[in-house]
Amino acid sequence: MTARATTLRPARPEDLATLTDISLRAKAHWGYDATFMEACREELTVTAADLRNSAYQVAEQSGVLIGLCGLSGPEAGAESCELHSLFVAPEAMGHGVGKMLMNWAINEAKRRGATRIRLDADPFAEGFYAKMGAICVGRVPSASIRGRSLPLMELTLAPAQPSSRK
Numbered sequence: 001m002t003a004r005a006t007t008l009r010p011a012r013p014e015d016l017a018t019l020t021d022i023s024l025r026a027k028a029h030w031g032y033d034a035t036f037m038e039a040c041r042e043e044l045t046v047t048a049a050d051l052r053n054s055a056y057q058v059a060e061q062s063g064v065l066i067g068l069c070g071l072s073g074p075e076a077g078a079e080s081c082e083l084h085s086l087f088v089a090p091e092a093m094g095h096g097v098g099k100m101l102m103n104w105a106i107n108e109a110k111r112r113g114a115t116r117i118r119l120d121a122d123p124f125a126e127g128f129y130a131k132m133g134a135i136c137v138g139r140v141p142s143a144s145i146r147g148r149s150l151p152l153m154e155l156t157l158a159p160a161q162p163s164s165r166k
Contacts, residue, residue, distance in 0.1 A: 004061045006097055008104055011046075011056035011068065018065045019046040019058065026087040030124040040144045046070075046085070054084065057104050059097050066092040069101035074114045080154070081109040083119040102132050110157050117155045126151050 011019060023044040028037055050056065050070060059067035070085035083105050088097045109117050120140050121129050130136075134155040142148040 006059050006061050006066070006095075006100060008057045008059055008100065011051055011058045013048055013051060015058060015065060016046050016048065016051075019056075019068045020044065022065065022068060022089045023085065023087045025090055026093075027122070029090040029093070030122070036145065043144045050085075055108055056085070057101060057108075059088070059092075059101055061092075065089075067097045067101050069105050071105045071108055071117075073109075074112060079115045080118045081105075081112060081114040081116075083117050086119075086125075098128060099132070102129075106132075106155070106157060110159075115157055117157065119153050119155075120150045121153050123151065126153070129153050129155070 023046060024037065024041065027040060027044060032040075046056070046068070054070045054072040056068060056070045058065050058069075067088040068085055069083070071081050071083055073081040083102075086098065086101055086105070088101070105117060117134070119129065119134070120143075121134075121136075126136065130153075132155065134153040136151045137154045138152040139149040140152045142150055
C-alpha cells in the first residue's frame, strides 16, 4: 500500500459485504486452510444486526475500505467492553491501520465508561494486542472450531484525562 491518508468512519449497511470480505481475507492471511475458513465463515460475516448491536468503525483510504473494528458494551453492571472484530485487509497490514482502529476502540470504551476491554484473540494476533497493552488472562473455546481454544485477553484502560481547556 502506498502512504495515503487513512480515515475512520462508522460502518454503514452498504459496507457489509466488503467488511465480511476483509474479515475473511485477513483471517486467511495467516495460512488457515479452506476447511478452517469455511468453519469460520458465519462467525466472520458482518451483518446488519451486528451494526445495530455494536459500534463498528471502518478504516478507509481514498474511499476504499481496508479495515474494521467492532466494539460492544459495557452491559449493565459490567465494567468491560468487548472487542469482537478487528481486521485489516492483508494489503494494508503493517501500516498502522490496526493500531488506529484499536486506539478508536480504546477511546470509545473509555467514552462509554468501561475500565477494560476484553477480547478473544486469534493466536496470530496475540502479539499485536500485547503490544497495545493487553494481557492474556485465560483461554476460551472457539465459537467456530470444536476443540480449539483462543487466548482471552484484557486491556486495562487508563482513566480518561480531564480536558485542560478553560
